[in-house]
Structures are given as C-alpha cells and as structure tokens.
Amino acid sequence: MPDSIMYQEDAFVVLEPNQIEQILTPQELLEKLKGILSTRQDELPKELQKLTSVNDQAVYLRDNFCELDVGSDAYLQWYVIRLDK
Structure with missing residues (x-):
C-alpha cells in the first residue's frame, strides 16, 4: 500500500x-x-473543454x-514538491 505522504502537495x-x-x-x-x-477559452486542451x-x-x-x-514558444510547467522530510 502506498504511503499517503506521496499524495501530499505542499x-x-x-x-x-x-523567468526564474x-x-x-x-x-x-x-x-x-x-x-x-x-x-484562453478558445484554445483549451480537449480534456478541459468538457468543464x-x-x-x-x-x-x-x-x-x-x-x-x-x-x-508560441511559451509554456508553463509545474511539479509537486514536499517542503519537509
């Protein structure tokens, strides 16, 4: 069974x-x-169009x-991190 800490989003x-x-x-x-x-409502990814x-x-x-x-040549990326061990 996975540890629940894996699903925490600090x-x-x-x-x-x-940008930094x-x-x-x-x-x-x-x-x-x-x-x-x-x-950007006219340019949504397919998964978001139903919402x-x-x-x-x-x-x-x-x-x-x-x-x-x-x-064009722009993106936004995000990754979950935990702030304590």
Whole structure:
C-alpha cells in the first residue's frame, strides 16, 4: 500500500521561459492557472473543454497535468514538491 505522504502537495515549483523558478502554494498555482485559462477559452486542451467553469478547469489542470502550452514558444510547467522530510 502506498504511503499517503506521496499524495501530499505542499507546494509546486513553477517554470516559465525566461523567468526564474517560482515556488507556489496549491492555491497560488490555482489562481495563476485560472488567470491564464480565463483568457484562453478558445484554445483549451480537449480534456478541459468538457468543464464549464474556469475554476473546475484550473483544478483539473493542476491535479492532472504538469504543463500548459501558452503560445508560441511559451509554456508553463509545474511539479509537486514536499517542503519537509
């Protein structure tokens, strides 16, 4: 049986082109994703098109993906990290 600590999300490291890495809380990443998704409703990944609210789309994206294409040669990547041993 897997240890439940494997499923804890203390924070996310977020990578963007030409920017230093950021450490965000799950809520901060959710807000960042909502901001991006609210302006890109015509260009959503297929899995997100079935969800009607931007909040639901952002939660699904945060929890099930680790990258979002945000335009020509631009992307947003995020990875779960645990802050203590």
